Amino acid sequence: MTSRKSILRPKEKKILSTLGENIKLARLRRKLSTEQVSERANISRSTLWSIEKGSPKVAMGKYVQVLSVLGLEKDLLAVASDDILGRKLQDAELKTPKRAPKTETK
Numbered sequence: 001m002t003s004r005k006s007i008l009r010p011k012e013k014k015i016l017s018t019l020g021e022n023i024k025l026a027r028l029r030r031k032l033s034t035e036q037v038s039e040r041a042n043i044s045r046s047t048l049w050s051i052e053k054g055s056p057k058v059a060m061g062k063y064v065q066v067l068s069v070l071g072l073e074k075d076l077l078a079v080a081s082d083d084i085l086g087r088k089l090q091d092a093e094l095k096t097p098k099r100a101p102k103t104e105t106k
Contacts (some may be wrong), residue, residue, distance in 0.1 A: 008056055020054030025068045027052075043066040050097075 008016070027037055038048040043062055050058050051066055066071045080086075 006056060008076035013054070013056070016056055018054070020052045023063075023066060023070070023072075024052040026072060030070060032070075037066060037069050040069045 027034075034048050037093050038045045041048070041062070043065060047058060047062055048066065051063055064076065065074060067075065
C-alpha cells in the first residue's frame with residue numbers, strides 16, 4: 001500500500017504555522033521548557049519542536065498531547081462548533097419548497 005503525501009496550500013500552511021506559534025507562546029507563558037513539555041506529553045523534543053513550527057507531518061494526536069500538557073485541550077472543542085456556513089446550507093435545504101402532488105386525470 002502506498003501512502004499519499006498531503007499537499008497543503010499556503011493558506012493552510014499559515015494556519016498550521018500560527019497554531020505552532022500559539023502553542024510555543026503558551027508554553028513560554030507557563031515558563032515550561034521544551035524538555036518538560038516533551039517529557040509530560042511523552043514525545044521527543046524534536047517532535048515538540050516540529051509542533052511549534054506547525055509541521056503537517058506530526059500526527060494530530062501529538063498536537064493534542066501537547067495541548068493537554070498546557071491545559072488547552074478543550075480549545076479543540078471550539079473547532080467548527082459555530083459552523084455558520086453549514087447552518088446556512090442546512091437551513092436552505094430545509095426551506096426548499098415541495099412540489100404539489102400530481103393530480104390524476106381520467
